[in-house]
Amino acid sequence: MEFYHLRSFVAVAEIGNLTQAAKRLYTTPPAISAHIKSLEEELATPLFIRSNKGMSLTDKGQLLLKKAYLTLDCALDLVNLAANNQHEIIGTFHLGINLTAKQMRLSELVKNLQENCPGISLDIHQQSTGITINDIREHRLDGGYIFGAIPDDFIGVAVMKKKITTIAPFSFDCSKIVTQADLCIHQWIMMGDYCPFDDFLKDKLGNNIPSTIKTSDETSRLELVKSGLGLSFLEIEEALMAETNKQVRIISVLDFPATLYFVVAKNRAREPVISALMQEVKILWDLEL
Structure with missing residues (x-):
């Protein structure tokens, strides 16, 4: 056998x-x-x-x-x-991220790996929470960062909380937005790919949200909003920077907190490369080992 x-x-x-x-x-x-x-x-x-x-x-x-x-x-x-010595572990960790490299502190993670686990390389994929979860299940990824609840067949750690806000084109008249209901008539650029932010939006505004564009990429959503094509969600730090540069306006009536998790599949958590990455992520974010 x-x-x-x-x-x-x-x-x-x-x-x-x-x-x-x-x-x-x-x-x-x-x-x-x-x-x-x-x-x-x-x-x-x-x-x-x-x-x-x-x-x-x-x-x-x-x-x-x-x-x-x-x-x-x-x-x-x-x-x-x-392979009980991390310096002896060799392999590639396929990582899904859903925020910018800076927000994910990727350069720090890479430097830590080079020092602590020099045999491990990273293959990084920028994508939405939904795609990351599916790709981990299908073994196309070894782990990744997600928003929303951790699925039962995963284990993970909370690394930080983010505030998510609504951005509108700079020419948008925000004085007309008093309640959440006032946002229902406007075009939205949604996240797609089973992103939990879309579920939140539908929970607040209903299922008939005007939308003809979906993208899981934050940079693309920001550019589309700047071009006047609709409203969208964006992480608050990126939104404030764009507002300061007079590229967008911020609408706060739908603001909500979102916890960012690093997750791996339960049935693979003990694999040497995956276990080593989980430890390095905990060190990176000052979490209990």
């Missing part, structure tokens, strides 16, 4: 789909199928019930899943033992 057979088995068991499991493991559906078939032949029992809706575990498959988790955890313990 090979470890990569067990990894394929666990991926299919968790996802219920060969194609998606193959994407997670950066391989092909035929390869995953061959691994499952090999396991079933070796154990002389079917592990999955196949249907047009996907693949679900048999009773024997459920039993094997528990053993597979234990076996893979033991293998990971051996890897961790071999």
Whole structure:
């Protein structure tokens, strides 16, 4: 029995789909199928019930899943033992961020990694909370920064709170905005990609918000607002800077706090590279180790 057979088995068991499991493991559906078939032949029992809706575990498959988790955890313990010195850990951490590099203190994180974990490199992706969560689940990212609640299958730490405000074009007449309801008739540039800020906006203004543009990139939203194409949410520091430069106006009636979290998948938290990054993030933000 090979470890990569067990990894394929666990991926299919968790996802219920060969194609998606193959994407997670950066391989092909035929390869995953061959691994499952090999396991079933070796154990002389079917592990999955196949249907047009996907693949679900048999009773024997459920039993094997528990053993597979234990076996893979033991293998990971051996890897961790071999790499107990962070200077010996080698790998790439694929990181999702949803604010600017300056706000994320990325230069400090990189310098800390070069000193404490020189074998770890960063692959950084600027994207929304929703995409980051999905990419972590699909193993396209190893971790990232998100707004909103931490999903049950993740673990994370709160790194800071941000105030989110509304920005409008500099030519906008803010004197006409007295209540939240006054914002319902204006065009909005929304975040899209399952961003929790959109959920907040819909909760306050309803589901029929006038909007023809969506972008998860803060810089793009700021430029679109400056061009007079609508209102949007922006982190308060960026908004104040743009207001000082007479590029936008700030409307405060919808202001709300948002906690920024650094998260990783629970089932990967003990992997050496991921564990090391979690520790470095805690050090960066002066959090309890």
